[in-house]
Amino acid sequence: MEFVEFKNKLGSIRISDELIADIARDVALSTDGVNKMDSSFVHRIPSVINFEDADGVRVSIRNNEVVIGLYISVKHGKRIPEVALHLQESVKEQILKITGISVEAVHVNVEDIIF
Incomplete structure (x- = not known):
């Protein structure tokens, strides 16, 4: 498990x-056009070993910089670029709003279209 850490005069927040x-994951599943979180077998291997990359989300933290990878299936009839852009914006916005963490990047990987 990795942490983003903030220090203040009272101690620290991790x-x-x-x-x-x-x-x-919650933001992605509530985004119009996203059918489900998906993760191919190759992406699921780390979750079996150390519980990372579970349920189609991978979070990397380096020097308090956060990068997120999302693996999704999109509903048929939705424009993939629009869904992905909206998802990127929503994830960055909600994580900042809830945690105060500014996300460096959100990478959206569309693995399937659900008819």
């Missing part, structure tokens, strides 16, 4: 990558 992943 926010886990799992919490960030949960927020990103």
Whole structure:
């Protein structure tokens, strides 16, 4: 498990990558056009080993910089670029609003279209 850490005069605040992943997953699943979180077998291997990359979300934290990878299936008839852009904006906005963390990048990987 990785953490983003904020220090203040009273101590420190640590926010886990799992919490960030949960927020990103909730935002993705409530985004119009996203059918489900998806993760191919190759992407699921790390989750079997160390519980990262579970349920189609991968969070990387390096030097307090957060990068998120989302693996999704899109509903048929939706424009993939529009869905992906809206998802990127929504994830960055909600994580900042809830945690105070500014996300460096959100990478959207569309793995399937659901008819």
